[in-house]
Amino acid sequence: MAKKKILVTETALRDAHQSLIATRMPIEDMLPILDKMDKIGYHSIECWGGATFDACLRFLNEDPWERLRILRKNLPNTKLQMLFRGQNMLGYRHYADDVLEYFVQRTVANGIDIIRIFDALNDIKNLQVAIKAAKKEGAHAQVAISYTTGPVFTHEYYVEYAKRIADAGADSICIKDMAALLTPSETYSLVKEIKKAVDLPIQLHTHYTSGLASMCLLKGIEAGVDIIDTAISPLALGTSHAPTESMVAALANTDYDTGLDLVALSEVREYFMTLRKKYIDSGLLDPSMLATDVKALIYQVPGGMLSNLLSQLKQAGKADQLTAVLEEVPRVRKDAGYPPLVTPTSQIVGTQAVFNVIMGERYKMCNDQFKGLVAGKYGTTPVPIDPEFRKKIIGDEPAIDCRPADLLEPELDKLRAEIPEWIEQEEDVLSYAQFPKVALDFFKKRRDKKIGIDSKNADLENKIHAV
Known part of the structure; x- marks a missing residue:
């Protein structure tokens, strides 16, 4: 060879x-x-x-x-x-x-x-x-x-x-x-x-x-x-x-x-x-986190998703329900057309499994992301979703069967127009596009830090001139 x-x-x-x-x-x-x-x-x-x-x-x-x-x-x-x-x-x-x-x-x-x-x-x-x-x-x-x-x-x-x-x-x-x-x-x-x-x-x-x-x-x-x-x-x-x-x-x-x-x-x-x-x-x-856990093979849940599920349950005071949620994940995944569990579908399926367990009734509560997944807003699922299940989740809203981005208007200029006072480099509009609130918080901290440095420099210059 x-x-x-x-x-x-x-x-x-x-x-x-x-x-x-x-x-x-x-x-x-x-x-x-x-x-x-x-x-x-x-x-x-x-x-x-x-x-x-x-x-x-x-x-x-x-x-x-x-x-x-x-x-x-x-x-x-x-x-x-x-x-x-x-x-x-x-x-x-x-x-x-x-x-x-x-x-x-x-x-x-x-x-x-x-x-x-x-x-x-x-x-x-x-x-x-x-x-x-x-x-x-x-x-x-x-x-x-x-x-x-x-x-x-x-x-x-x-x-x-x-x-x-x-x-x-x-x-x-x-x-x-x-x-x-x-x-x-x-x-x-x-x-x-x-x-x-x-x-x-x-x-x-x-x-x-x-x-x-x-x-x-x-x-x-x-x-x-x-x-x-x-x-x-x-x-x-x-x-x-x-x-x-x-x-x-x-x-x-x-x-x-x-x-x-x-x-x-x-x-x-x-x-x-x-x-x-x-x-x-x-x-x-x-x-x-460094230990081996064969639950991955049993529940098909990525490690990061596992810790996220436990965190959600702790916040709801239901940490003892983790096994029930892990058993619910494959069922939700089947209903949703068998999406692979990776960002963002792992979060979407996992959160829905948590809702199903803590509410005591399956699909009594669904967030917008799960509805979007079922509606086709993330793309075509590996297995077609049962029409009756889709109707239960999204009602009479039409399903999307094209490339979801084909339904989006160009948005770069619009995004730029929303934050002109915060743009210090070309890439800032892209940070804002992905995480609007988080990026704005960062831009504010960046400006405050810069103002603080400029103020210190000005004080130093004044002291030098005064000598």
Whole structure:
């Protein structure tokens, strides 16, 4: 067998800390190690997108665009990668095409090389504009298959979707196992079939929740996977990913050697061990998040969704009902057309399951997001929704069967006109587009901070002139 170098994407700066500490790693915790990470020789470092954008503005008082520029400056030799929710961008609704295209343009201009694009429903209609926009800007357009299980999710389903992804112009495909549902044997056979059907590089992304990730990566590599997602060991395991160093060691001196240096990786590990201790001591990292939990295979619930469900139940004083909610999730998912459980559908289905349990009557209360999912506002579900169920949830409201974004008017100019006094950089309108209230709060804090600094500088100048 011919030798094949396996490429590695490091997730420590995005998905690893999103999975373990709710995306709370600030840029100052990243800066000291970036130089060493840049010298490792990773295929890419995933460092932006997903929930990082929201977390920067909402919790960390950081401008996500400035974070990206800092990362680009300090990682000059490494490709930077982001996660992008198709027509949802980084928010939780569908956006007009003009906003999406401008977002992609500014993303690439600020330093992103690889855009991993996915749709929560695996609806190719919701990906086409994002793929074209990424390629127009010269970025690598990787499209992710949201992997899940259920009656419709056969190998034929995934192979057909992979073919549609290739036809849409993607540069590579990622099998995105966000809920850790893959098993080693399933990984091997699925990768084999997709590889046979499409001539594109395949990247494998899976989480350690069920304890199978390393084995899945190894079997995937044997079946033809080209690139793997891993996390440096202090931020690996549990709801995160397989450890980078362990996978590098497992593949060393084989036909799949990564070529990465374990000594150099150990230096990166030392830094993140210190960081991990800080996060545990502060309570930010709950050590239980690092444990294996096969409930993922039983209830098909991603780790992040699991903690979110428990949080909702605690707020309602119903924490003892978690098992009932976990049993309700698959039933709601079936009613809603078997959506894969990934942002935003995981939140939508999970919240509805909580409502069903705590109200004591199924669908007595439905929020707008669940109604929107059933109405087709997020796209076409993998399985058609029963017409009677749809009528029960949305009444006589007409269902949407086209691409939802086709119903949206261009909105970029309108958004700009809403916040002229707050725009300090071109990208601010995009922050506002995705998180209007959160972005405005951030803009106000930014201005207050700037006024404070200007005031201090003026006082200093007055003192100097007075001398």
